[in-house]
């Protein structure tokens with residue numbers, strides 16, 4: 001996917017002036033948050049489980065090569081195949097060659113952020129293979145030719161009315177008199193259309209929430225059951241997963257699953273949690289004939305051992321964006337690439353470079369709500385600050401901002417100079433603002449006063465008054 | 478020349494250095510005086526080192542660790558030899574408590590930074606948690622609401638302390654606004670780097686404040702207060718905005734943030 005992260009400000013400007021989007025984002029603000037709080041409250045050991053989940057991932061990341069090798073051996077033993085891919089391009093080619101070997105014309109797809117990351121759909125289309133998204137949200141944005149705007153609710157930026165219009169535009173057999181004003185009617189309509197597509201598909205592609213080293217299993221969690229049909233009906237099942245999805249044991253997977261849905265949607269468990277181990281065995285009633293895992297690095301291994309390693313604990317629950325005031329304001333597309341919100345602000349610069357995505361870790365108030373809710377206790381603000389430090393060190397921060405900080409720091413390091421300079425400044429501001437108590441406009445503070453008044457200082461600093469008070473107190477003694 | 482360090486109470490009381498914070502020092506000295514009053518009422522001896530400037534957060538959050546350390550050294554130097562350091566700001570206290578040890582990790586001042594961090598408190602939590610203040614003697618008739626500033630809330634766990642003390646203010650009726658724990662959009666340099674996004678966030682905050690029906694808004698951080706006051710006033714709202722310490726100290730004669738001084742004789 002072509003990044004527009006460098007144009008974050010312009011993207012955000014557009015988003016802030018898009019009334020449809022603003023309306024849709026209102027639902028994010030109200031929908032996810034209370035449900036998560038309630039789910040956490042119902043489970044007294046929730047915070048303890050978070051610690052356990054974190055420890056599991058930390059341990060796995062410390063021994064990643066070991067667990068990946070064990071995982072591969074197990075997949076082979078169960079009759080599957082693992083394709084190690086270093087880059088997005090290698091992964092796309094690996095998928096394509098499997099599809100070609102089966103003469104595939106259409107592939108169905110379960111929801112996968114990694115497939116967005118490697119722009120798999122575009123690649124398949126360019127090679128004459130039609131990808132069909134089967135997750136309702138993904139299906140909607142595929143019709144709209146848009147990227148997802150949320151990692152678990154890809155079409156969260158779209159309103160019901162827009163979906164109805166899209167269905168009427170694309171679904172040729174849809175009678176105009178049929179009502180689609182209710183969400184349930186839209187779901188029904190999508191189901192009917194997709195049912196046919198499942199049967200036609202030659203290959204089913206899913207992502208993975210976990211890869212289990214102990215058993216060679218890939219795990220997906222969904223609420224629609226679409227993933228099951230996607231992976232059991234076609235001849236071949238391809239799992240696209242990145243390295244850090246691996247966990248040692250089934251037990252470990254179960255522990256993390258207990259915090260995943262609660263953090264994501266406030267459910268105790270997703271409606272479907274599907275475990276896939278190898279292709280169909282002779283005694284199985286159904287299942288694919290071939291089982292492939294595309295095991296992709298795409299920049300992750302270079303995060304190991306750096307200040308960004310903790311980010312590899314991420315289980316893509318979406319809680320950080322659900323609680324992010326900046327995400328609520330600008331929506332997912334403003335971030336300009338696959339991963340939005342706080343997790344995107346840390347991950348995107350790691351994957352596509354801080355030169356391109358430098359705005360993302362800067363566009364945060366450091367309010368800390370993301371870290372407070374992250375089930376894997378990822379210190380997201382701290383890592384955003386690390387990006388700012390890298391930018392500053394490498395002189396990538398905007399020159400004006402850099403100069404302002406350095407000039408300010410020069411003064412703030414020298415208390416006497418600071419007193420003198422600030423007293424001049426606030427003296428002048430205090431005199432100018434005395435009558436109204438605030439400014440509607442202020443030179444050099446246009447960013448502030450464009451939207452709000454600026455409270456005027458009273459004119460003399462605390463220190464000056466305090467010193468005077470102390471002198472007086474002493475004189476009168 | 479008079480020494481600007483001055484003990485106001487007997488030395489056997491805890492010696493508290495007031496970290497005024499740059500915003501309070503320059504924009505709203507009354508918060509500093511309110512802090513002094515509250516600390517003295519609680520039995521502290523208050524010292525205000527004159528060589529303090531800022532905690533260094535603007536540089537730290539801009540990725541400029543070197544300058545942040547430089548500014549932080551002024552704090553280390555200015556507050557030596559005191560029992561506690563107290564700031565009327567969760568953000569600045571959080572900077573010293575949570576971030577100075579990381580900022581000085583591997584530096585010669587590491588131990589000193591850690592010691593300072595362990596002695597540093599935000600004002601209201603210091604009063605409630607260390608000095609065990611349970612109530613204040615003050616009368617302030619108003620329907621009021623409290624905004625939880627982010628650093629105080631999430632870095633320092635300040636939530637019930639201000640509410641508890643405000644509950645003892647005679648005449649004050651405390652109502653909770655929706656989303657009291659959501660950021661106001663200030664974010665230090667964020668509000669100037671991303672003014673439009675900041676505006677969107679503070680606009681929602683202003684709506685929540687207005688919908689609460691409160692006539693007085695309080696918080697523990699002047700940056701957030703200036704942001705919210707500026708937005709409320711631009712919207713023509715009549716909600717008064719004040720620092721929680723000013724209310725607890727009963728400083729009613731002081732004009733609210735962004736309001737002109739009353740033109741009456743004392």
Ligand code: SF4
Pocket residue numbers: 313314315316317318319320321343370373374375376377378
């Ligand atoms: S960073 Fe944490 S909260 Fe955000 S998606 Fe990942 S696991 Fe969830």
